Amino acid sequence: MxxxxxxxxxxxxxxxxxxxxxxxxxxxxxxxxxxxxxxxxxxxxxxxxxxxxxxxxxxxxxxxxxxxxxxxxxxxxxxxxxxxxxxxxxxxxxxxxxxxxxxxxxxxxxxxxxxxxxxxxxxxxxxxxxxxxxxxxxxxxxxxxxxxxxxxxxxxxxxxxxxEYVDRPGFWMGAIGVAACWWGGAIGVAATLEQRSSRLDPHGLAHLGAVRSALDVAGLALESAAARLDRRGAEVSSERLAHAVRAHVAGVVEATVSHVGRALGPAPLAFDARHAEHVADLEVFVRQHHAERDLERLGALHDSGGQGRGTGDE
The missing domain is CATH 2.40.110.10 (Butyryl-CoA Dehydrogenase, subunit A, domain 2)
Known part of the structure; x- marks a missing residue:
C-alpha cells in the first residue's frame, strides 16, 4: 500500500x-x-x-x-x-x-x-x-x-x-462504521457472482438470490441505524444497537462468502487473483467482530442497551 x-x-x-x-x-x-x-x-x-x-x-x-x-x-x-x-x-x-x-x-x-x-x-x-x-x-x-x-x-x-475513549457516545457509532466496511467487502465478493448471473443454473440463481437478500437487508439495517443515531444522537442506547448491527453484518459476510463459493466452486479462488485476495482480506477484517463474546455481551445488557465499556477495534 x-x-x-x-x-x-x-x-x-x-x-x-x-x-x-x-x-x-x-x-x-x-x-x-x-x-x-x-x-x-x-x-x-x-x-x-x-x-x-x-x-x-x-x-x-x-x-x-x-x-x-x-x-x-x-x-x-x-x-x-x-x-x-x-x-x-x-x-x-x-x-x-x-x-x-x-x-x-x-x-x-x-x-x-x-x-x-x-x-x-x-x-x-x-x-x-x-x-x-x-x-x-x-x-x-x-x-x-x-x-x-x-x-x-x-x-x-x-x-x-x-x-473517555470508550465512554463517549461516538465509540459505538464508530464500531458500526467498521461494520459498514464489512458490508462493503461482502458486496465486493458478491460482485463475482453478479458478473456471472446470466450464466447461472437454477441452483446458482438460488445462491444469488440468497446473497442479494442478505446484502440488501444488511444495507437497510445500517441505513436505519444511521437515521436513528442522527435523529437522537447520544440519547440512543448505542452499545446495544452496535452489537446487534455488527453481529448481523458479520453473519451476512459469512453467508455471502459461503453462497458465492458454493455457487461458483473453486475456480474464482484458484484463478481469479483479485477475488481470492478480496475474500482472504474480508475473512480477516470481519474477525474484528468478536463472535460469541460480542453476542454474550449483547445478551447480558440489562436495559435497552446502555453505554458501557467495550472491547474496541484495532
Whole structure:
C-alpha cells in the first residue's frame, strides 16, 4: 500500500457520526471497502481519528497528516503510560498497528495509573521501533502493513480523560462504521457472482438470490441505524444497537462468502487473483467482530442497551 493511495481518500472533512449524514459516511466507507479492503482498513481509522479528536476536544488532523487508531489490547502486547516532569510517556508494545509504515500519527490506548487512557502519538518521535511480536503471516490484509511496535519512553499527548475513549457516545457509532466496511467487502465478493448471473443454473440463481437478500437487508439495517443515531444522537442506547448491527453484518459476510463459493466452486479462488485476495482480506477484517463474546455481551445488557465499556477495534 502506498501513501498516495491513502491520501487520495482523506482530503477534506467527512460527515461526523451522529451529525446528520451518518449514512453518507458509511456509504463512502462501504464503497471503498467493496473495491479495496486493505485501503479501507487504513482510510477508515483516519476519519475515525478525526471524529474522536473532535468529540474529545483535541486538535484535528492537520493537512498532510495520516492518522491511525490502534486500540487492540491482546495479552502479548501491553502499553503503559506514566506522567512526569516531561509530560506523559508511553512504554511497552502495541499490536495490530495497521499502516505503521505510512501513518504520521496515531491514537493509541494505554493503561495509566488513573485508568485506561487514549493518547496521540507522533510516529516520528524517538523511541518507536518494529517490535519482536508475531509477524503477519497470512495472505489476508497483507497490504495493510499491520505490525507490532515497541515504544520506549515515547512522548504522548492525552486525548480526553481516563475511560473517555470508550465512554463517549461516538465509540459505538464508530464500531458500526467498521461494520459498514464489512458490508462493503461482502458486496465486493458478491460482485463475482453478479458478473456471472446470466450464466447461472437454477441452483446458482438460488445462491444469488440468497446473497442479494442478505446484502440488501444488511444495507437497510445500517441505513436505519444511521437515521436513528442522527435523529437522537447520544440519547440512543448505542452499545446495544452496535452489537446487534455488527453481529448481523458479520453473519451476512459469512453467508455471502459461503453462497458465492458454493455457487461458483473453486475456480474464482484458484484463478481469479483479485477475488481470492478480496475474500482472504474480508475473512480477516470481519474477525474484528468478536463472535460469541460480542453476542454474550449483547445478551447480558440489562436495559435497552446502555453505554458501557467495550472491547474496541484495532
Amino acid at each position: 502506498e501513501t498516495a493511495d491513502v491520501r487520495a481518500h482523506i482530503g477534506g472533512p467527512w460527515p461526523v457520526p451522529g451529525g446528520g449524514e451518518t449514512w453518507r459516511r458509511w456509504q463512502l466507507l462501504a464503497a471503498l471497502a467493496a473495491d479495496d479492503l486493505p485501503l479501507a482498513k487504513l482510510v477508515e481509522p483516519h476519519h475515525d481519528a478525526a471524529a474522536i479528536l473532535h468529540e474529545l476536544h483535541a486538535r484535528p488532523p492537520a493537512p498532510g497528516e495520516i492518522w491511525a487508531v490502534w486500540a487492540a489490547e491482546p495479552p502479548f502486547a501491553v502499553l503503559t503510560a506514566t506522567a512526569g516532569g516531561q509530560g506523559w510517556r508511553l512504554s511497552g508494545s502495541k499490536a495490530f498497528c495497521s499502516g505503521a509504515h505510512l501513518v504520521t500519527h496515531a491514537l493509541v490506548t494505554a493503561e495509566a495509573p488513573d485508568g485506561p487512557r487514549l493518547f496521540a502519538v507522533d510516529l516520528a518521535a524517538d523511541g518507536i521501533r518494529d517490535g519482536s511480536g508475531p509477524v503477519w503471516a497470512g495472505a489476508g490484509m497483507r497490504r495493510a502493513g499491520t505490525r507490532t511496535l515497541d515504544l520506549l519512553d515515547v512522548a504522548a499527548e492525552p486525548v480526553g480523560g481516563p475511560g
